[in-house]
Amino acid sequence: MTRILGGSDLAAAIRNDASVAAAALTEIGIRPKLAVVLATADESTAWYVRSIAGAARRTGIECDIVDFGPEATTEEIHAVLVELGHDPDVHGIILQTPLPDGTDLDLLREAINPGKDIDGTNPVSLGRLIAHLPAFAPATAQAVLALLDHHGIDLRGKTATVVGRSTVVGTPVAHLLVQRDATVTVCHRHTADLVAGTRSADIVVVAVGIPRLITAEHISDGAVVIDVGTTATDDGLLLGDVDADSVDGRAGALTPVPGGVGPVTTALLLNHTVDAASTQSAVRRAASLVGLQSSR
Ligand code: ADP
Incomplete structure (x- = not known):
């Protein structure tokens, strides 16, 4: 049985925290x-x-x-x-x-x-993230880690393969996983043997934007599969990068599309906005205090 790792509950909890903090700031x-x-x-x-x-x-x-x-x-x-x-x-x-x-x-x-870069797309944000300095992580990358944590999936010592190396998803996810003590492989369009790259992993994160690229042959028994892909079709469907029917029964756990990484990403963008407002107001208060003292 493949466990479905939904994101809606986690997203609601993050939005709730953000709305409490937004009300306090207001x-x-x-x-x-x-x-x-x-x-x-x-x-x-x-x-x-x-x-x-x-x-x-x-x-x-x-x-x-x-x-x-x-x-x-x-x-x-x-x-x-x-x-x-x-x-x-x-x-x-x-x-x-x-x-x-x-x-x-x-x-x-x-x-x-960079202080307002709540989706972490300025290269300064990415550099700071990789250097373990405070920065907003790209919300999608952070959502992957948040979902793994929410569903109690331990990362330390695990093997993880990230498919895709974009600067907004694959690359930051790989670094965040390393920071959490996973051993990480990154696959991309030039990877000669994608099946070998993904089959060796306890955790597979897929962020390439090619519907149903990943099938049962790519996944080892019991692996956790996080599907970041969202390709919109002309008839209004949203397709993931993982063929859910194919990996069903082989994967230990799988995030759905829609309803997995997506809602958590949106909730984190709101949470980052509230954090940014709080930091900027604290900085402004500190600056005005310094201004007051120096004018005395
Ligand atoms: P996103 O930012 O949504 O991840 P991009 O188009 O910027 O999307 O990046 C797509 C990523 O997917 C690239 O890193 C690319 O190397 C990877 N990719 C594309 N095709 C394949 C493939 N057939 N196998 C593995 N990785 C692929």
Whole structure:
């Protein structure tokens, strides 16, 4: 029997913590605020952003969507990211992908104020994460670890294989697993023998965006499989990277798509926004105290 590792309960608990903290901040005059920058005609992305905005508002977080549409240029988006970085009323910034062809995603990610980089996509955030310094982890990567912890899956001394090496999912997940004392293998599009890479693992995390890439032959008996993939189909379905029917009975545990990593990711984005608001207000209070003392 394959155990299903759902994310909805954990997501609800994280959202609840975030809403308690948001209410406490609002009480002292700090209303947590998230800005989502969007530049695509892709309907499933727009739907995802609206769902984040709705969840934020239900949690007591203000949410502005800055929608450029699919014709936006790097310069336009860059200017807004810099402006949001300086705006004292904005605590968290998400730069939603995909962006229009030809825009410079690396440059734009670097323009996100690291203190407001609640999805950990600025390379400064990733560098700090790898160096064990305080930083926002990419929410999807953190959601993988949060789900494993929530379901009581021990990581120390285990073998883990991460399939995919993107800077927003595969690479940070691999580092977070190492930080938790797992022994990690990373597979990617040039891996000669993916089956060998995944079959040796106690835990397999898949983040490639290829529906049903992983089947029973990739999985050893009893392995824990975390499916990060979410490919939206034209008829409104969301497909994972793991063929759930195929691995059923072979895997010891599997996260569902939808309803696994996704809801936890969204909840963590809200939690990060509240954390960012709290840190920024503490920094501002400290700065104004120092200012008061020096003017005496
Ligand atoms: P995301 O950011 O959602 O993880 P990307 O498209 O940025 O998506 O990254 C996809 C990752 O999947 C890349 O690291 C790539 O090497 C990996 N990948 C793509 N195809 C395969 C494959 N057939 N086998 C293993 N890994 C793959």
